Amino acid sequence: MRNLIAFMTFLLAAGLAQAQTAPAVTDARGTKVNLDAHASAEVDNDVMRASLFVEMEDTDATRLADKVNRATNDSLKLAREFTGVRAKTSAYTTYPVIDKEKIARWRSRSEISVEGEAFRRMSEAIGKLQAIMKVGAVEFSVSPAARAKAGEALTQTAIAEFLRKAEQVAKGFKGTGFNVLEATVSSDGGSVPPRPMLMKSMAAAEAVAAPDLQGGTSRVTVSVNGLILIPR
Numbered sequence: 001m002r003n004l005i006a007f008m009t010f011l012l013a014a015g016l017a018q019a020q021t022a023p024a025v026t027d028a029r030g031t032k033v034n035l036d037a038h039a040s041a042e043v044d045n046d047v048m049r050a051s052l053f054v055e056m057e058d059t060d061a062t063r064l065a066d067k068v069n070r071a072t073n074d075s076l077k078l079a080r081e082f083t084g085v086r087a088k089t090s091a092y093t094t095y096p097v098i099d100k101e102k103i104a105r106w107r108s109r110s111e112i113s114v115e116g117e118a119f120r121r122m123s124e125a126i127g128k129l130q131a132i133m134k135v136g137a138v139e140f141s142v143s144p145a146a147r148a149k150a151g152e153a154l155t156q157t158a159i160a161e162f163l164r165k166a167e168q169v170a171k172g173f174k175g176t177g178f179n180v181l182e183a184t185v186s187s188d189g190g191s192v193p194p195r196p197m198l199m200k201s202m203a204a205a206e207a208v209a210a211p212d213l214q215g216g217t218s219r220v221t222v223s224v225n226g227l228i229l230i231p232r
Contacts (some may be wrong), residue, residue, distance in 0.1 A: 030231040031173050032181070035165050037224045039157035040105065043150045045140035045215035046121045051090060052133040053111040061106045065094065072110040075132050082125040107219075111136065117143070117192040123213050140215040145219060151187050154222035158185070162224040175230035183226030189219045 058064035071091060079087035091111040098105040112133070114174045115124045126135060142150070162183070170178040 030175070030229050031175075032230050033166075033169050033230065035162060035169065035226055035228060037158050037162035038221055039154040039161060040219055040221040041150055041154055042217040043146060044221050045218055046117055047115065047118075047141045047143050048124055048213065048215060049113060049115045049141070050122070051111055051113050051136040052126070052129055053109055053136050054133045055093075055107070055109040057105050057107045059105045061094070062154055063107050068092075068094075068110050069182055071132055072112065075112055076128055078127050078128055079112070079114050079131070082116075082121045083120055084118045085087050085114055085125045087112055087114045089113075094187075100107045102139050112139055118199045119213060119215055123211055125212060126213075138142050138213060140218070141225055142218050142220065150220050151222055154187070154220065155185055155224075158222045158224045162184065162226060166228045169228070172229045174232050178228045178230050181227045181229050183224060185222065185224050187220065187222045 021192075052075065054068060054075070056068055056071075057066060058067070072092075076087050076089070079085055089110065090113040091109070094106060094108040097105045097107050114122065114125060114129070118126075126138075166178050166180070170176075
């Protein structure tokens with residue numbers, strides 16, 4: 001029993017010694033503080049994207065594919081007639097419709113995506129395309145070039161704010177200065193959620209007015225996160 005008590009006393013003394021010396025090694029150079037700073041700005045959306053689709057059914061899969069393919073090809077050809085409008089196929093699915101455990105008919109859906117920076121031409125193209133397809137959603141975003149330009153200014157602002165905070169923290173800890181040990185710069189934002197557009201079914205010959213679509217703005221944010229050391 002005496003040996004057990006002596007052994008436990010030794011372990012407790014060793015643990016206290018470690019608890020006392022570890023902080024001294026970690027904080028030998030001074031006090032470390034994690035900081036973050038942010039800078040944000042509203043940037044005009046300069047890119048418009050729209051998704052359009054055609055969905056059909058037929059009891060004959062081959063006949064259905066021909067109709068859907070024609071509608072898709074006609075839509076892509078029409079979209080590309082508008083200068084500055086980029087169009088591509090984005091999805092294509094075909095599947096059977098089951099009724100009473102048998103294939104009753106086939107359903108096919110084809111989607112295209114159109115994109116451009118000229119909002120007026122994009123709106124005109126969408127209006128024409130609605131004679132063939134339906135609009136699924138429209139979204140706006142900031143182009144990489146505009147985002148980079150805004151990011152450059154925001155980065156400098158965020159860094160300046162980080163250094164200002166570091167100076168204030170150093171003064172609060174009674175330090176005479178600080179050293180930046182590490183830092184990371186990141187950005188986010190620059191797009192708005194897609195806007196679903198519910199459209200009624202229209203005959204191919206029906207004229208459709210161009211929708212009035214406004215791009216608005218997106219918030220772009222640059223963040224600086226880092227670790228500073230306030231010397232002793």
